[in-house]
Amino acid sequence: MSRPLLILRPEPGASRTVRAAATLRLDAIAVPLFAVEPLHWFPPDPVRFDAVMFTSANAVRAAGNGLARYGALPVYAVGTATAEAARQSGFSYVREGPGDAAGLTAMLEGDGVLRVLHFCGAHRRESAAPGLMIERTTVYESATIDRPEGLDDALEQAPLALLHSPRTAERFATLVDGLGRARAAIPIAAISAAAVAAAGPGWARTEAAATPDDAALLALAARLCER
Structure with a gap:
């Protein structure tokens, strides 16, 4: 018998992780702790950027x-899901990164990119990139859900909690x-060492995924949730 997984990320990512868990024959419960809300943003002039x-x-x-208006610029996306979203939005040249912001900025620097327009959320952890001029445009925020419906009932099932970010942790x-x-x-599986650290001490077990992506996190969960 295996533990259920407790998915805490916002929608639509939560439902995507539930579907991916089902392909691994894992039971999953989605209780998002945040809700993604688009924000009004002012579009910078695309001629000022290389990517x-x-x-x-x-x-x-x-x-x-x-x-x-930015369709002529190359896109650098942090990982597979983000790259696919960029392609679906109409971008034709999309470079897929290794799954974390530090690796993505290293890719940009390696390609000789100098000026970057970063579309991002209000809550973010910024990586140092001395070789890049990065202008950030905030287009959404992940608003806290004060009383996540079903969380207490989900915890009754002794789940393995999946932590997709330090803020979630x-x-x-x-x-x-x-x-x-x-x-x-409560055991936890986290997408990164930073998320493990953000959760603090005292959990039944804590472990970070081998790489910072959903596939690696679910692979870790499949191992940890087996009793």
Whole structure:
């Protein structure tokens, strides 16, 4: 018998992870802790940039039709899901990164890109990139859901919690403590070492995925959730 997975990322990513878990014959419960909300943004002049950068598929979706004016620029996307979202939005030249922002900026520097327009969310962790001029345009925010529906019931099932970001890890720890649940009863699988650190101590088990992407996180979960 295996543990269920507790998916905490916002939609539509939560449903995508649930479907991917099902292909691995894993049961998953989605209880998003945040809701993605598009923001009004002012479009910078595309002639000022050599490339566009996306570190989240949410940014592609939130920016919407305004991206059309940047269609002639090459796109650097953090990973597979973000690259696919960029292609679907109409970009023809898309470079797929290794799954994390640091690796993506290293790719940009390696390609000799100098001026980058980064479409991003209001909450982000910025990587140092001294060789790049990065202008950030905020197109969405992940708003906190004060009382995530079904979280307490989900914790009753002794799930393995999947943490897709450091911010999710921090919020989940706060909610678990607030509900009076014991951290020692909950194992967690995190997308990165930073997310493990953000969750804090006291969990039944903590481990980070081999690479910072959903496929690696689910592979780790498949191993950890087996009792």
